[in-house]
Amino acid sequence: MPDSPLRNFDVTFENNMDVFQAGQVIKGQVELELSEDMKMRLVQAGIQIVMKGEAWCKWMEKVSRHETLTFFSREHYFQDAQILWAPSQEKTNYNPVLPAGKHSFPFQYKLPSAGLPTSFESEYGHVRYSAEAIIDQPRGKPDKKFKRIFTVLDIYDLNEDPNAMTPSTAQGSKTIGILMFTSDPIEINVQTDRGAYCPGEVIRLSGTINNGSGTDIRHTTVQLIQMATCVATGKSDMGPMGNYTRTKYESKTLNEVKTMTGCKAKSTADLSGAGIALPIPAVPPSVKRHCGIIGVEYKVKFIVNIPGLHKNLEVDMPITIGVIPLRTYYPQAPSFPLHPGDQPPQYTEGPPPPYFAVATPAKIEKDQADRGADCLGPKEFVPKYAYYDWHGKQP
Known part of the structure; x- marks a missing residue:
């Protein structure tokens, strides 16, 4: 200065x-x-x-x-x-x-x-x-x-969400090849273990892959994606009739887990025992209440990685992220810290108290x-x- x-x-x-x-x-x-x-x-x-x-x-x-x-x-x-x-x-x-x-x-x-x-x-x-x-x-x-x-x-208290315990499901299918040489379909039916989570918890997936094609599937990928929307108005010199309202979308992959879960050609694989788990990092809750111009939502994307030049098969499962976890996993309301900490608080029994990350x-x-x-x-x-x-x- x-x-x-x-x-x-x-x-x-x-x-x-x-x-x-x-x-x-x-x-x-x-x-x-x-x-x-x-x-x-x-x-x-x-x-x-x-x-x-x-x-x-x-x-x-x-x-x-x-x-x-x-x-x-x-x-x-x-x-x-x-x-x-x-x-x-x-x-x-x-x-x-x-x-x-x-x-x-x-x-x-x-x-x-x-x-x-x-x-x-x-x-x-x-x-x-x-x-x-x-x-x-x-x-x-x-x-x-x-x-x-x-x-x-x-x-945001997840216990106030009536759909918090309801799994988010998705189905998808695709064929590989061209014209008359296409394969039988690759079909997936996948779901999360519930519909709502808090940062620090883990999203677990189950379901099946039915591989009707002649190509072995060796890998799958799971992603946690944040979707933000911003709404604004552009003022034109043409007057009120020339004004425009636009929405900007921003998608960001917050976490990704690549697994060795696959499926042999002409067979079916059960995902339930594969142990597919996607940790949730420190993120804001997904509700839009109190703000009319910015919204935040989340989804889990499950990707079947198809070898070669073929486009992957992808499906999305919307989820909710909150601040107060479900009583099923956390019977007592958490006590939030009175000062920030770089390290998580120590505990011996029961679910952990939250800290700010x-x-x-x-x-x-x-x-x-x-x-x-x-x-x-x-x-x-x-x-x-x-x-x-x-x-x-x-x-």
Whole structure:
């Protein structure tokens, strides 16, 4: 920070906690260190903290031969400012200054009790919550800002889903060859062990492969896929009749397991005893409640890898991912940690307590307003989600 008395500027949370639920109180402090007195703007908020939550989508798209539009949408959940230090508190000849040295200004903010979607980052949009400290400098000088982004987790209880214990099923078939030389069909009938899971649990598959072809099938692949949707509107110069609403789709493979499960030519293979298991990493819940412009869903893709130049046989099984696991596997409601931990908590009996794990991959902070020389804070943000480290204790 050349030519500035500001040597340190930070927003920290109590106990380093940066994952919250609706209705919780966020406690923290704005910390500053000045090498000399800093002049402040008269009759303004000298130092303030702005708490904000919003969903945001943006991208550019060609809609006609001669027109490219910017598609944009935003939902506001809250935005509140608190004055932590006012110039009237420190005046010298009506030229307010903040004295040199270290300063710590505590703050607390109660999140709205309902209606907050889970933090989420994608290529075309995000659900994001932040605490931004602002130093209001004299006229002619840009304000100093420091933004700290945190995670809000919508506690989706799988026990409220009536279809949570119902397996997700899929069937598919295809022939290989061309014209009159096609084979008898390769048919698959596959299902998950249930319809809903939590991060850290394992999806187990069963079913059959009926290989009517003359080609041996040696491998299969199972994938966990996240599907995100962003909805936005492009404003055209042609007026309201020229406006467009578009939906952007983003599909991401979160985990993949390749198995040696196959099926000889002209035979049938039972998948039930193959031990096909797909672990679920730290991901957000798949509900779209509370957000009208961004949605997140999941599916399991089962792939029969057919040798040669033939196209593989693929089927999809939709699943739900939540935060509170089914009582069948977790009789008591989990107690969420009061501070983040890099390691799972220790336990001896029963299901594990959850801890907060970072999602993968990381997403880079992209707001243009935060890229200026006077806008400080981390340039990367990775949401954290509840994760259950079962270590094989899941039934």
